[in-house]
Amino acid sequence: MPLLQVKNLKTYYQTARGYVKAVDGVNFQIEEGEVFGLAGESGCGKTTVALSIIRLLPPGGRIIDGKIIFNDKNILTMSEEDIRKIRWKKIAIVFQGAMNALNPVIKVGDQIVEAITTHENVSKEDAWKRTEKLFEMVGIDPSRAKDYPHEFSGGMKQRVMIAMALACNPQLLIADEPATALDVIVQAQILKLMRELQRKMNLSMMLITHDLSIIAETCNKVAIMYAGKIVEYADTKRIFRDPQHPYTRGLINAFPSIRGPKRKLISIPGTPPDLLNPPSGCRFHPRCPYTNDKCKKIEPELKDIGERHYVACHMSW
């Protein structure tokens, strides 16, 4: 039984002009100990999927349909009290730019102690001991737990946020663009740290990013999202070796390959659609070089083309 199953998830935002269909029928699952990547351009609905899983949508956001099964229970039908027991303790999240969320006037260690004592019935003394261990785990000298956020670099603050996310020993860690605001070298260190912790703790991880090179280095499985829908979903190696959807091919061509031969980078023409009024048929058709009449009228279903490789395209090759 997978740890998490997302089934036909639809999350819309109500606006004065109508519903923005940010997530529109998304399906995937994450096994125990697996690193699952959710990739796509900004605004494709990746973060909304994450916020739906922990039921922390911003005002105007509503889950219209679907199921989110975690440990055999549907998160979407749980009471507020039950979901609070899962959040942080079972499912933790590191948001994009989370390091800026540290309270500047409270010592970083105290902020982690507070997170632990809020969710678990432990003494402050024990929570402090756990905080020091967490600091060691994320590669920070435990004595630095007594310092304030302004005494840390961006990379160190992000390590603190990872320590905080892992403080209650969750089963699933969601990391939403965890290294985007950092320079490339620190970015690589943070991702390496996350991979090491994931293996050591046998954590399941959902990594959200627009950067396919991060997916290639980190994830076992990947789903490519476009305009609120998953357009391709498979084992990571398979997607990079044999991408089928024109959008996935476009994304791969737009990123440099570190190990492969030198090639010209080609960006995908056009821009993602307005999800208030998405295109008919295949949502990628205004940008796709292979569009035909069928693509404009009929929405392609996500179909298994073999070996659990799913593609939503009328012309999957």
Ligand code: SF4
């Ligand atoms: Fe392109 Fe048509 Fe496939 Fe959509 S269904 S990706 S428009 S070929």
